[in-house]
Amino acid sequence: MSRNKTPLKQMTLNFGQKPQKCLKCPDCGIFYNPNDKEDTQIHLKYHNENEKALKYTANFKAEKTVETFPDAKCIVIEAGQDSKQVLNKALVLLNYVDMQLGITESNLNVSTMDEADILIKRMNIKDSTKFYLYISQTTKRIVGFCMAEHIDQAYRIMYLNDQQRTSSFTYDETQAPEKVKCGISRIWVHPSMRRQKVASKLLDCVRLNFLYIRSLELTDIAFSDPTHFGQAFARGYFKTNSFLVYNSTRN
Ligand code: ACO
Ligand code: ZN
Numbered sequence: 001m002s003r004n005k006t007p008l009k010q011m012t013l014n015f016g017q018k019p020q021k022c023l024k025c026p027d028c029g030i031f032y033n034p035n036d037k038e039d040t041q042i043h044l045k046y047h048n049e050n051e052k053a054l055k056y057t058a059n060f061k062a063e064k065t066v067e068t069f070p071d072a073k074c075i076v077i078e079a080g081q082d083s084k085q086v087l088n089k090a091l092v093l094l095n096y097v098d099m100q101l102g103i104t105e106s107n108l109n110v111s112t113m114d115e116a117d118i119l120i121k122r123m124n125i126k127d128s129t130k131f132y133l134y135i136s137q138t139t140k141r142i143v144g145f146c147m148a149e150h151i152d153q154a155y156r157i158m159y160l161n162d163q164q165r166t167s168s169f170t171y172d173e174t175q176a177p178e179k180v181k182c183g184i185s186r187i188w189v190h191p192s193m194r195r196q197k198v199a200s201k202l203l204d205c206v207r208l209n210f211l212y213i214r215s216l217e218l219t220d221i222a223f224s225d226p227t228h229f230g231q232a233f234a235r236g237y238f239k240t241n242s243f244l245v246y247n248s249t250r251n
Pocket of ligand 2: 027028045047
């Protein structure tokens with residue numbers, strides 16, 4: 001059986017304005033025309049929603065730091081252990097990342113604990129799932145996010161095209177799967193921080209922290225249906241073209 005992933009493209013607001021009049025917001029990455037009132041308002045709304053989701057408010061009383069860096073730190077939120085209030089921050093971020101990835105189009109509402117519980121079930125978040133947040137100390141914003149879950153097996157990626165730069169891939173489920181410990185369900189880095197090893201540091205933190213008894217080996221980790229960027233990153237991080245993949249809805 002095979003699974004394909006369509007390449008995702010960044011959404012661009014276009015209301016017929018001339019391209020040269022468009023500005024790219026350095027914070028949220030959206031293109032908009034500052035001379036167009038409607039366009040500016042839409043950008044502002046999107047921008048403020050972004051800011052809200054990515055704002056780091058250090059009110060997590062029981063915040064768990066995995067690693068500190070000269071200008072940043074990585075903290076972990078554990079679905080099975082942390083309070084619903086703390087977990088809500090992870091859910092808001094997950095929803096934000098899913099919007100960036102084109103997985104969902106709507107903002108989720110986690111205003112009441114009951115709604116949060118429903119969402120945890122709907123999003124198949126297990127007790128062993130952990131969320132890793134990479135926080136810039138300078139801007140106090142969350143610039144990297146990773147959701148890691150417990151899985152048992154995964155398959156080697158097989159490209160549908162000899163040129164691996166295309167995103168289509170498959171895996172052969174008639175072959176025996178390989179035993180793994182950890183599935184990377186989501187990994188995301190703010191556009192302004194990409195290619196600065198943020199995702200690599202996040203994954204290093206997952207490897208250190210995910211299991212209590214030992215660090216994860218590279219062969220313990222698989223990626224859930226990786227996007228084009230996810231594949232490029234995985235090839236770089238795992239230093240192989242044939243890294244492990246899985247389908248998160250079926251694990
Ligand atoms: N093109 C080619 N190689 C890349 C790319 C890329 N766009 N991104 C990473 N790599 C490789 C390189 O070898 C890189 O090392 P180098 O910069 O020294 O050449 C190495 O991976 C490490 O890259 P990082 O800097 O650690 O990766 P980054 O912090 O930029 O984050 C990520 C990568 C998370 C994929 C980012 O591009 C992103 O958020 N993209 C949009 C969201 C997305 O598609 N996420 C993956 C979804 S799949 C999933 O979640 C399981
Ligand atoms: Zn913006």
